[in-house]
Amino acid sequence: xxxxxxxxxxxxxxxxxxxxxxxxxxxxxxxxxxxxxxxxxxxxxxxxxxxxxxxxxxxxxxxxxxxxxxxxxxxxxxxxxxxxxxxxxxxxxxxxxxxxxxxxxxxxxxxxxxxxxxxxxxxxxxxxxxxxxxxxxxxxxxxxxxxxxxxxxxxxxxxxxxxxxxxxxxxxxxxxxxxxxxxxxxxxxxxxxxxxxxxxxxxxxxxxxxxxxxxxxxxxxxxxxxxxxxxxxxxxxxxxxxxxxxxxxxxxxxxxxxxxxxxxxxxxxxxxxxxxxxxxxxxxxxxxxxxxxxxxxxxxxxxxxxxxxxxxxxxxxxxxxxxxxxxxxxxxxxxxxxxxxxxxxxxxxxxxxxxxx
Ligand code: SF4
Ligand code: SF4
Numbered sequence: 030x031x032x033x034x035x036x037x038x039x040x041x042x043x044x045x046x047x048x049x050x051x052x053x054x055x056x057x058x059x060x061x062x063x064x065x066x067x068x069x070x071x072x073x074x075x076x077x078x079x080x081x082x083x084x085x086x087x088x089x090x091x092x093x094x095x096x097x098x099x100x101x102x103x104x105x106x107x108x109x110x111x112x113x114x115x116x117x118x119x120x121x122x123x124x125x126x127x128x129x130x131x132x133x134x135x136x137x138x139x140x141x142x143x144x145x146x147x148x149x150x151x152x153x154x155x156x157x158x159x160x161x162x163x164x165x166x167x168x169x170x171x172x173x174x175x176x177x178x179x180x181x182x183x184x185x186x187x188x189x190x191x192x193x194x195x196x197x198x199x200x201x202x203x204x205x206x207x208x209x210x211x212x213x214x215x216x217x218x219x220x221x222x223x224x225x226x227x228x229x230x231x232x233x234x235x236x237x238x239x240x241x242x243x244x245x246x247x248x249x250x251x252x253x254x255x256x257x258x259x260x261x262x263x264x265x266x267x268x269x270x271x272x273x274x275x276x277x278x279x280x281x282x283x284x285x286x287x288x289x290x291x292x293x294x295x296x297x298x299x300x301x302x303x304x305x306x307x308x309x310x311x312x313x314x315x316x317x318x319x320x321x322x323x324x325x326x327x328x329x330x331x332x333x334x335x336x337x338x339x340x341x342x343x344x345x346x347x348x349x350x351x352x353x354x355x356x357x358x359x360x361x362x363x364x365x366x367x368x369x370x371x372x373x374x375x376x377x378x379x380x381x382x383x384x385x386x
Contacts, residue, residue, distance in 0.1 A: 032132040038214040041124075045083055048123040049116065052084035052197055054182030054216045058208070060250040061181065066167035067147075067154045070178075070208055073171050074136045077208040079215070082175075082182035083120055084195060084202040085112050089305070089322065095296030096322070098279055098330055105293040109203075113140045117205035128209055136208040140175045147172040150261040175204040181250045183216035186223055190230035190239050190300035191256040194223040197315050199308040200301045218250055229307045231257070233329070234299030235277055236267025268295045276331040298329075 038055050045053045058077050061069050071077065091108030094100025121137035128135035142149050146158040152172060159168045176193040179185065184204075185195035192200040196219075231241045243258035263273075271278025271294030278294040296302065306322050308314050 034131060036128070036131050036133065036211050036213070038216075041081060041128075041211070041213060044127050045081070045120070045124060048120045048127075049085070050083040050120055051086045051202065052184055052195060054082045054084075054179065054184040055213045056080045056082070056178075056181040056183070056250075057215050060215075060218075063248065063251075064177075066171075068152070068172055068174055068177075069167070070138075070171065070173045070206070072167050073138075073173075074134070074208040074210075076134070076210045077136070079209050079211055079213040080178060080182060081124070081207040081209065081213070082178050082184060083117070083124075083205045083207070084179065084184055084198075085116055085120070085205070086198050086316075087112065087201040087203060087301070089201065089318065092296060092302055092305075092322075095293070096302065098277075098332075101280075101292075101294060101296075104296050109293060112203045113205075117203065121205050121207060124207055128207070128211065131211075133209050133211040135211075138173065138206040138208070140204055140206075146170050150265055173206060175206060177249055178206050179204050180252075180254070181218070183219050185219050186221070187254050187256045188224040188230065188300070188304060189226055189228070189257050190234075190304065191259055192230070192300040192304060194304070194308070196221060196223060196313075199223065199314050200297075200304045218252055223308065223313055225311070225313075227307050229303040230299040232299070233303035234264075234267075235272030235295050236260070236263045237273060238264035238267065239299065268293060268297070271295050271332075272298075275334055279332050281334075 041055070042053045057079060058071050060080075061071055066072060070080065087108045091103045094103045118137070118139045121139060125135050125137045146155050146169060147153070148155060152174065154168065154172075159170075161168050176187065176191070179193050179195075180187065185193055188194045188200060190200075193202075193204075194200055195202060228241060231239045238260045240258040240260075244255045245258050246253060246255045248254075267273055269292040271280075275294075277296070277298060280294070302322075309317060309322060
């Protein structure tokens, strides 16, 4: 333990990379000036002087199965939930120990939603959910926009789609944040230009969620930025269900128990995949690949759902009476004793991979 040694930005960044962060940026907390209370992290840690933002690359290969239409678990887990809920927190914990061992308090913030008081899609506070503990404070939970944090920490820019683009990976990363009372030298706000308004994100968005014409302007950290007007509800529905007409989902009907981790059938077809392909082709990113993501002549396949739904009778029978409820995203919730039935061999998968469907 060494309270004598004051940490520098270089120390923090070197440690973060050692712990597994791909990119790291640092902002003074003052860059949040002008943010409304409900989204201002200075209310979470009033003594914080700096914010450290860590970026973790989404493996390009985690998008491969969705791209080919043959494997959907990988993006939802390795490219999404596990990065936000497992890998990011692991790095945060290690960094937290490092900061505390040097006498600094640090608030580790994983990108796991804003709590029930904040609508995860709109970012709006749900009125009536909680109340400020003192006059002048926001109501809990304050919800921090991780893309805004990344922008303030100089990691990149907002693309037209509002996906965050970095010079290293384009749209292919997720973020975690640390607020600390360490006074660290900040990075400048990114002044480069990655997004060239090619509109590939718009053309390939299967939720029609990114407006081709209407934009939203904002001032963040004193810099004016703009992105497309977005329909977050349309995005959420299309992303989970595989497009507006489920044209990108090979799954039939409301096939139960698809994933424990949630659905990602559309696989960010526009705002991540098409954008990534475009930026890689234009050689705009520092992290390129030996082979292109798509071969020449590539064309997006679509699934024809007009054919009848063919759930085998034995599966239908096995699930009968075990479906407790259905949520807003067409997932079935299976009764808790379903597992016992499955273990007893009463539910068989008709595939050769051995998993329960
Ligand atoms: S696809 Fe093109 S317009 Fe859309 S965010 Fe990426 S670079 Fe910008
Ligand atoms: S995730 Fe899919 S539906 Fe949502 S904005 Fe991106 S491309 Fe469109």
